[in-house]
Amino acid sequence: MAQASGASATELAFVLSLIGGVLITIGSVIGMGLGAMGRPFFLGKDGTYGGYGMMGGYYYYGTNGYYDMMYGLEAVGIITGILAIIFALMMRSRPADRKTYGVLILAFSLLSLVGMGSFFIGALPGLIGGVLALTSP
Numbered sequence: 001m002a003q004a005s006g007a008s009a010t011e012l013a014f015v016l017s018l019i020g021g022v023l024i025t026i027g028s029v030i031g032m033g034l035g036a037m038g039r040p041f042f043l044g045k046d047g048t049y050g051g052y053g054m055m056g057g058y059y060y061y062g063t064n065g066y067y068d069m070m071y072g073l074e075a076v077g078i079i080t081g082i083l084a085i086i087f088a089l090m091m092r093s094r095p096a097d098r099k100t101y102g103v104l105i106l107a108f109s110l111l112s113l114v115g116m117g118s119f120f121i122g123a124l125p126g127l128i129g130g131v132l133a134l135t136s137p
Helices: 007-036 065-093 095-115 121-133
Strands: none
Touching: 007 065, 007 095, 007 121, 065 095, 065 121, 095 121
């Protein structure tokens, strides 16, 4: 099996990191939008937030704490996704510093898992792109 050249591995790392950052950002924006709509899939049998759902009144017990927590986690996802995009673009513009940007992309892709990383689909290309940036010749 032929090994990829340094330039093509760096390009692949850039593309995967960029895709990962975009998916993380889009997934977090969608998650925040669902939170703003009240996450309709948490409704109970009678269409209210209490008593009848799988978790009873857990998600809406007098306060909006669960949704506030979700906004914070989705905000972490949006921020880490945008930073992954920025570092992917910087890695392409400054290939000599690809290892530094690879570490940063790897770190922010891992951190995006706190906000679920676009249901982990966005974090995976970011992680692979970061590793490729670190290991490319």
